[in-house]
Amino acid sequence: MQRVGYLGPKGTFTKMAVDAFFEEGPFIGYENIPACLEAVERGDVDLGVVPLENSIEGSVHLTIDYLIHEVNQAVVTELTVPIRQHFLVHPDYNGEELTHIYSHNQAIAQCQQYLYKKYPEAEIAYTASTAKAAEVVVEQGVHTAAIGNHLAAEQNGLNILTHNIHDYDNNHTRFAVVQNTPVPLETKTHKPMKHKTTVMITLPKDYVGALHQVLSAFAWRKMNLSKIESRPMKTGLGNYFFLIDVDQPYDEVLFPGVKAELEMLGCTFKLLGTYPSYLLEMDPVANK
Numbered sequence: 001m002q003r004v005g006y007l008g009p010k011g012t013f014t015k016m017a018v019d020a021f022f023e024e025g026p027f028i029g030y031e032n033i034p035a036c037l038e039a040v041e042r043g044d045v046d047l048g049v050v051p052l053e054n055s056i057e058g059s060v061h062l063t064i065d066y067l068i069h070e071v072n073q074a075v076v077t078e079l080t081v082p083i084r085q086h087f088l089v090h091p092d093y094n095g096e097e098l099t100h101i102y103s104h105n106q107a108i109a110q111c112q113q114y115l116y117k118k119y120p121e122a123e124i125a126y127t128a129s130t131a132k133a134a135e136v137v138v139e140q141g142v143h144t145a146a147i148g149n150h151l152a153a154e155q156n157g158l159n160i161l162t163h164n165i166h167d168y169d170n171n172h173t174r175f176a177v178v179q180n181t182p183v184p185l186e187t188k189t190h191k192p193m194k195h196k197t198t199v200m201i202t203l204p205k206d207y208v209g210a211l212h213q214v215l216s217a218f219a220w221r222k223m224n225l226s227k228i229e230s231r232p233m234k235t236g237l238g239n240y241f242f243l244i245d246v247d248q249p250y251d252e253v254l255f256p257g258v259k260a261e262l263e264m265l266g267c268t269f270k271l272l273g274t275y276p277s278y279l280l281e282m283d284p285v286a287n288k
């Protein structure tokens with residue numbers, strides 16, 4: 001038995017990823033990302049599943065910052081799923097004026113053009129998840145709409161007014177499966193696309209070529225980087241950490257070599273996880 005916490009409620013994209021990947025639960029939905037990660041930290045659940053990055057809108061900063069600053073957890077798996085955003089309305093909706101449109105900020109951002117062109121007058125309101133937005137529409141009635149998936153529509157009895165309203169066709173989100181204490185994962189059968197390692201690096205101070213030196217430590221070892229992102233340390237303007245995804249599993253030669261080299265330069269080096277990365281092709285009928 002594995003207790004899997006996820007960004008809920010039921011009907012989020014996170015839950016779709018959880019259902020597609022895990023063999024069994026129990027599955028416990030949390031109403032926002034910090035609540036989910038805190039539950040993992042306390043040991044209320046064995047694993048947490050939270051969104052990490054979207055191909056249109058970019059990183060989910062709340063997840064990244066929380067993993068760096070607030071909790072001590074390892075990324076143990078990465079799940080990439082296709083995202084189809086739909087425009088959801090109340091079952092009694094009959095062409096009334098829509099005054100408020102609700103969704104998660106990532107979903108709103110993925111549908112900016114659609115909203116701007118079709119509903120320029122409506123007020124945009126943010127919720128902690130797309131499924132929460134669907135619940136709000138049930139409560140608030142025919143003058144409101146939500147952006148979310150078909151699962152949220154079904155579970156809340158909403159109608160899909162327009163399918164696939166995201167501004168770019170290639171819409172995917174990466175989710176991180178995190179844990180605090182190692183437990184084996186009970187999953188359905190999936191074949192990983194690749195294996196990755198994520199590290200966090202800080203520089204001693206701002207000087208000419210500092211980042212170049214960091215990147216060189218990977219480059220001359222022929223280690224391919226698939227992402228580099230800087231985020232504020234939250235200790236003052238100009239202080240950043242770098243999150244680097246390396247396209248290979250952790251090993252006992254190359255990574256310790258990079259670490260030693262960077263530490264000699266005064267950098268810090270922290271391993272955040274080494275994990276398989278899966279692309280989950282959702283059931284095309286279910287994820288219509």
Ligand SMILES: O=C(O)C(=O)C[C@]1(C(=O)O)C=C[C@@H](O)C=C1
Pocket residue numbers: 007011012013014015051052053054060083104106107128129130131173
């Ligand atoms: O709100 C949800 O349904 C989520 O699972 C969160 C989330 C995200 O944070 O990126 C997941 C996938 C979509 O990109 C939109 C929202």
